[in-house]
Amino acid sequence: MNIESYLSQTISVVVNHLFELATTPESIVLQKTKKEFEGDYTLVTFPFIKAAKATPEQTGKLIGDMLLKENANIINFNVVKGFLNFSLANTFWLNEFKEIVAQPNYGIKKANSSGKQIMLEYSSPNTNKPLHLGHIRNNLLGFSVANIIQTQGHEVIKVNLINDRGIHICKSMIAWKLFGNGETPESTHEKGDHLVGKYYVAFDKEYKKQTAELEAQGLAKEEAEKKAPIMLQTQDMLLKWEANDSETIELWKTMNGWVYKGFDVTYKKLGVTFDKLYYESNTYLLGKEIVQEGLAKHIFYKKENGSVCIDLTNEGLDEKVVLRSDGTSVYITQDLGTAIERAKEFPKLNQMIYTVGNEQDYHFKVLFKCLEKLGYDWAKECFHLSYGMVELPEGKMKSREGTVVDADDLIDGMVATAKETTEELGKVEGFTTDALETLYETIGMGALKYFILKVDPKKKMMFDPKESIDFNGHTGPFIQYAHARIKSILRRFEKPTHELIISDGIELHAKEKELIKGLYEFSISLEESANSFNPAIVANYVYELTKLFNQFYNECPVLKEENETVKEFRIKLIETTSTIMKNGMKCLGIEVPERM
RNA sequence: GGUCCCGUAGCUCAGCUGGAUAGAGCAACAGCCUUCUAAGCUGUGGGCCAUUGGUUCGAAUCCAAUCGGGAUCACCA
Numbered sequence: 001m002n003i004e005s006y007l008s009q010t011i012s013v014v015v016n017h018l019f020e021l022a023t024t025p026e027s028i029v030l031q032k033t034k035k036e037f038e039g040d041y042t043l044v045t046f047p048f049i050k051a052a053k054a055t056p057e058q059t060g061k062l063i064g065d066m067l068l069k070e071n072a073n074i075i076n077f078n079v080v081k082g083f084l085n086f087s088l089a090n091t092f093w094l095n096e097f098k099e100i101v102a103q104p105n106y107g108i109k110k111a112n113s114s115g116k117q118i119m120l121e122y123s124s125p126n127t128n129k130p131l132h133l134g135h136i137r138n139n140l141l142g143f144s145v146a147n148i149i150q151t152q153g154h155e156v157i158k159v160n161l162i163n164d165r166g167i168h169i170c171k172s173m174i175a176w177k178l179f180g181n182g183e184t185p186e187s188t189h190e191k192g193d194h195l196v197g198k199y200y201v202a203f204d205k206e207y208k209k210q211t212a213e214l215e216a217q218g219l220a221k222e223e224a225e226k227k228a229p230i231m232l233q234t235q236d237m238l239l240k241w242e243a244n245d246s247e248t249i250e251l252w253k254t255m256n257g258w259v260y261k262g263f264d265v266t267y268k269k270l271g272v273t274f275d276k277l278y279y280e281s282n283t284y285l286l287g288k289e290i291v292q293e294g295l296a297k298h299i300f301y302k303k304e305n306g307s308v309c310i311d312l313t314n315e316g317l318d319e320k321v322v323l324r325s326d327g328t329s330v331y332i333t334q335d336l337g338t339a340i341e342r343a344k345e346f347p348k349l350n351q352m353i354y355t356v357g358n359e360q361d362y363h364f365k366v367l368f369k370c371l372e373k374l375g376y377d378w379a380k381e382c383f384h385l386s387y388g389m390v391e392l393p394e395g396k397m398k399s400r401e402g403t404v405v406d407a408d409d410l411i412d413g414m415v416a417t418a419k420e421t422t423e424e425l426g427k428v429e430g431f432t433t434d435a436l437e438t439l440y441e442t443i444g445m446g447a448l449k450y451f452i453l454k455v456d457p458k459k460k461m462m463f464d465p466k467e468s469i470d471f472n473g474h475t476g477p478f479i480q481y482a483h484a485r486i487k488s489i490l491r492r493f494e495k496p497t498h499e500l501i502i503s504d505g506i507e508l509h510a511k512e513k514e515l516i517k518g519l520y521e522f523s524i525s526l527e528e529s530a531n532s533f534n535p536a537i538v539a540n541y542v543y544e545l546t547k548l549f550n551q552f553y554n555e556c557p558v559l560k561e562e563n564e565t566v567k568e569f570r571i572k573l574i575e576t577t578s579t580i581m582k583n584g585m586k587c588l589g590i591e592v593p594e595r596m
Numbered sequence: 597g598g599u600c601c602c603g604u605a606g607c608u609c610a611g612c613u614g615g616a617u618a619g620a621g622c623a624a625c626a627g628c629c630u631u632c633u634a635a636g637c638u639g640u641g642g643g644c645c646a647u648u649g650g651u652u653c654g655a656a657u658c659c660a661a662u663c664g665g666g667a668u669c670a671c672c673a
Contacts, residue, residue, distance in 0.1 A: 034616070044615055046653065056653095082653085083616060126673085166673065280673090307671055316599075317669090324671040331673050361600065362668050388601085389666085425635065443635090455609060458601080460666075462608065471635055473621040474609080481635045489632050540610065543620085554628095554637045596635080 003096070003520065004030055007041060010074075014066045019051035032517075038078055039085030040517070046082040056082035090508050097516045098502055101576055107523035108583060109153035116154045117348045120146050120385075122355035123272070126163045127259040128172045129197035131266050131407035133390050133463060134357065140452050140589060141387055142355035143272040144535040147587045152530045157346065161278040161338070164256055170237040172196050173251055174230060175203035185258050191265065191408065192258025206230050269411050271445065271589050278338070284329055287337025290374065291323045299373045312369055320366050335367050336374075343378055351381045353533070358386040358458070385533050388460030390452075405465050415444035417468055418477075427596065439593055443477050446590045450476030453588050454539040474543055476590055479581060482546045482553075483592040486578040489558050490571070497575050500568045511552040515573060518548040522580050526587070535588055542584040549577050 008025035015023050029047065033039040045060045052059040060079035067074045067086060077086035100106045109115075122142020125131060131139075146156045176183070176199040185192040207230050214224035225231070240248040267273070291308050294300035300308050300322055308323035322333055329337075343349060354364060364384035371379035392405065418440040422428060428436060451469045455461045471477040490497065508516070525541035528534075558574060561567040582592050 029615075031615080036617075042616085046615075049653085081616065163673070168673075305671085309671095318599095321671050326671080328671085330671065334673095357667095358601070359667055360673095363673095365600090386601095391666090421635075425633095427633080427635085451608095459609090460602075464608090467607090467622090470608095470622065473635095475621080475635085477635055478621090481633080485633055485636085492632070536610085540620090547620090550636060551638095553632080557632065559632045596633085 002524075004041075010067065010071050011043060011063070014063060014070060015048060018062055018066060019048060021048075021051050033085045037080060037083075037085050038087065039076075040088045041086060043084040043086070044082060045079075045084050049082070060084040090506075090513075091504065093508060093513055093516050094502065094504065094506060096520055097573070097576075100516075100519050101502065101572060104579075105583065106519075106576075106580065107526045108151045111150070111155055112153050114153070116350035117157070117346065118149060118154050118351045118353060119157045119159060119342060119346065119349055120149070120353040120355065121159045121161055122146075122385075123160045123267075123274070124163060124356070125160075125263060126168060127193075127196070127256045128168050128200045130191070130193040130262065133405040133407065133410060136270065136407050136410070136448075137387060137390050137452050137457075137461075138355055138357070139267070139270050139272045140449055141385070141457050141535065143270075144453055144588050145353070145355070145385060145533050147589065148526065148530045148535060148538060149533075151526055151587065157276060157349075158274045159276045159278060160274045161280060161283070163280050165241065165252075165281040165284060167234060167238050168200075169252070169256075170234045170241065171203040172200040173248075173255055174234045174237055175199035175206065176255065177251070178206070178230070185261070191262040192260070193262030193266070194406075194408070196255055196259050196262075203230065203234075266407055266411070269408075269441075269445070271591075280334065283338045283341070284334045285337075286341055287329055287333040287335070288323065288327075290336045290340060291333060294322070294370075294374055297374070299370075310366075310370060310373070312366060315369055317362075317366055317369065320370075322370070332363065332367055332370070335363075336370060339367070339371060339382070340376065343376065349378070351383065352378075353383045353385050355385045355387070358388055360384070361386055383533070385457070387457040390461055390463050393462070393464050393466075405463065410465075411445070411448065414448045414469060415440050418442075418444035418447065418471075421471055422596070430595075439596060442591045442593050443471070443480060443596065446476035446480050446585075446592075447471055448476075449588060449590050450479070450539060453535045454543070456536045457534060476585075477596075479542055479546045479585060480590075480592050481596060482549050483578055483581050483585075484594065484596040485553065486549070486574045486581075487594045490575060490578070492559055493571055495568075497571060500572050502569055502572055503565045506566060506569050509552075509556055511548070511555050512570070512573060515545075515548045515552050515577060518545045519576060519580055521545075522584065526584075529587075538584055538587050542581055542588075545577065545581060545584070549574070549581075 005025060008028040008030055011028050011030070012023045012025045015021055015028075029044040031042050031044070033042045043063065045056055045063065048063070049056050049059050052062060054062065057079055060082070064077035064079060064084050064086060068077060073089050073092040074086050075089045077084060079085070120142060123135070123139050125135060142158070146158050149156050176196070179202055180199060183195065185195050188195060190198075207228055210228035210230055211221070211224040214227060215221060219227065237248060241252060291300060294310070295302065295308065300310050302308055303325075306325040306327075307321050309319050309321050311319050313319065320332065321330060322336070324330060339352065342352065356364065361384065364386070368379050368382045368384075371382065422436075422440065422443065431439065447469045452461075454474065469475070521541060522545070525537055529537035556570060558567065558570045561570060585592050
């Protein structure tokens with residue numbers, strides 16, 4: 001049951017009767033009562049004082065009196081200025097709790113016929129370098145949003161479009177050919193993506209050296225950059241690749257193979273998965289036909305030099321090239337092609353979501369506008385899940401220069417810190433070695449994932465590698481710890497919990513009531529989180545719930561409670577709390593341990 | 597320069613579909629482990645919510661301008 005809409009309904013009836021209004025339940029301003037005041041919900045009465053022809057205080061009292069008379073669930077009220085605070089009966093909250101308990105997956109809707117089919121693209125790595133912190137945000141965000149959308153009864157197809165071709169890929173290939181001496185991940189015991197990334201950096205170094213030399217010989221900077229031998233070799237290689245030169249293709253396959261193996265390890269550590277992989281080498285030629293189609297429809301036009309453009313100046317955008325004068329594709333050509341291809345491949349698709357950084361806001365505006373102009377009505381259901389950059393205190397990350405926070409290093413560092421902390425706290429007893437390894441990963445990754453996901457995706461976020469991610473306070477381990485504490489109590493409880501019956505006569509402790517309210521909120525937060533594609537809402541919700549639990553834990557003994565009815569109720573209460581914590585964290589891709 | 601995003605405590609972030617005295621965490625300080633795991637709980641200090649003006653009974657929240665920061669405006673991806 002949605003408590004707010006139930007109350008709004010009641011209030012609108014009362015208000016309409018009292019003041020001869022025609023207020024709809026939706027227009028009632030209702031909020032949770034602030035901590036400092038007595039009550040559960042608060043009605044803002046300012047909107048009614050005119051119709052009531054009374055002061056805010058009098059208006060509040062009028063409404064309060066009538067609510068008290070009309071609704072048995074409302075047992076008390078007080079008025080402070082224009083605010084009517086009212087309390088709901090003990091039994092009301094107990095019943096609410098029973099309803100939650102009766103739904104094993106409270107807040108989570110099963111996939112049903114009214115659910116949508118949604119494609120969500122995320123990750124989209126380049127195969128010339130390892131993943132870094134920016135990719136971590138992308139991956140965690142994409143995976144988490146997919147989970148969250150699923151809880152609302154939708155089907156999500158997670159896809160990864162791998163950027164496996166192009167000049168940047170050739171750069172690391174050339175560098176490897178020149179300086180690699182036949183190195184392989186096996187020979188160097190290096191992760192494949194790191195090995196290839198090393199040569200990408202090597203390319204940049206050599207390229208800078210060569211341009212500097214040419215500049216010293218008197219060439220202009222621009223000229224030098226064009227004429228550097230290594231750049232010419234790279235361009236030549238790209239041509240060979242496009243001409244399907246067997247030796248080049250062979251090297252490309254080999255090196256990309258190394259990278260994929262490396263990526264798989266990182267993806268596994270991050271716990272992200274995909275339903276379908278797309279490779280740009282297969283899709284980059286798509287879209288040319290679309291351009292012809294657009295030309296025929298006079299949506300695109302040909303310029304004198306032969307390039308094809310679209311004029312979006314009326315839309316507040318610019319003129320954009322969609323096909324080069326030499327007839328080759330640009331970025332947006334393939335994106336048009338890929339989108340249309342996917343729509344054909346999945347005819348039931350209701351929405352396409354692209355998880356890509358906000359530096360590409362403009363690109364996606366143009367892309368969606370193009371699709372719309374081409375007459376694809378699903379274009380307005382396309383959504384760019386845009387997220388802010390992860391910033392470092394020293395400035396930007398540049399993978400070419402190797403000044404990045406590497407994903408694997410960061411992950412390993414987090415796990416190592418988890419290990420250190422656990423050992424320092426002396427909490428290693430009773431675990432097998434394997435269980436400990438798993439625990440360190442759970443805690444380390446929990447801390448990292450929570451750190452990233454608790455902030456609003458739209459906003460840029462700051463990450464200071466020098467300050468390690470915290471394990472105290474508003475963090476993943478804080479929640480994991482509370483969960484483990486609950487499980488510890490449940491392990492000691494002698495009866496099977498499913499047999500427990502919640503008695504009606506229980507007088508709720510303040511912290512118990514707060515906790516029930518907190519449990520109820522899960523469903524609302526999850527829905528809000530899904531609607532706004534924002535995992536931070538769930539993340540912050542679970543934190544709030546955990547705080548409520550910790551307060552309860554401090555004030556209300558469970559196993560030591562002498563009254564058997566109360567004890568069993570509390571068992572049920574914490575069991576439900578642990579389930580919601582677990583389900584909430586699962587949405588974020590974070591595991592919660594049974595003990596820690 | 598055009599367009600878009602962002603400015604909240606020393607730091608990292610909530611709150612933004614307008615409502616009461618603006619919240620957390622970290623850091624600092626002070627309490628709580630013969631009581632279910634102290635990765636916890638309780639308390640103290642810390643704020644012209646960038647600035648100015650407007651709308652409103654009421655503005656951190658909406659509007660405008662200014663200042664500061666970032667992104668983007670490629671026949672790169």
